[in-house]
Amino acid sequence: MLIAFRRTLRSVYGLPVRTELHASEYLNSRVHGLARHDRLAILRNSLDQLAKCNLISITNVVVDKQGKPLEYDVFHSAWGVLFQRFENTLIAGNFPGGYRRSHGLIITDATAGHKLARLVRKMAVHNYIPSGPAFGGGSRNVPISRVIEDPFGKDSRDTLPVQMADIVAYFLAQRLAPNSYVRRQKAQLYFDRLGPALNKHASRYDPLGLGIVRL
Secondary structure, three states: OHHHHHHHHHHHHOOOOOOOOOHHHHHHOOOOOOOHHHHHHHHHHHHHHHHHOOOOOEOOEEEOOOOOOOOOOHHHHHHHHHHHHHHHHHHHOOOOOOOOOOOEOOEEEHHHHHHHHHHHHHHOOOOEEEOOHHHOOOEEEOOOOOEOOOOEEEOHHHOHHHHHHHHHHHHHHHHHOOOHHHHHOOOOOHHHHHHHHEOHHHOOOOOOOOEEEOO
16 A cells, blocks of 8 residues: 555656655755645655555654653663553554464664664563552563564665654654644644554553653
């Protein structure tokens, strides 16, 4: 379905099929001679296309950096929570077509492969998560067990799913803190167009399933 969408972009906008879709670059740089409103339309249409894919489930994590010390590790906090929610969704069988014995493979942008591999390996041995009242509070060690292998890093130019993840992340950021152009175009709620494709099981406290990391 996504490949067919790329062909549609070529026929409508003249965009080469192999062109990398990168949200920030699209809105801040002139790409293939396209006007800025056309570039925004391409990104909006990308979100709409994702919302039509009934075999995907998009999990999002937001780190609230307010009040954090300078040494706070945003990278490990965000990815750790994301890996945990991926694990939880697998265990619960909440991915489309999934079941409770499912396992999963993580594919990421290749920019931080070694750090992500170390993090997954650590979480497979030591993964302390806060305990609820039923467990007496505190934390308990619950190693992740459903992730197959280390994260597999790929250059975003070569994989459309990673490009789509970039677009989703960009518009989630714009939903929370839109820039002036996005506000002028009333595009700050484009993220909400993903509605049917969002993993709303990922959070009991947010209607869009957003995992907000505040600790």
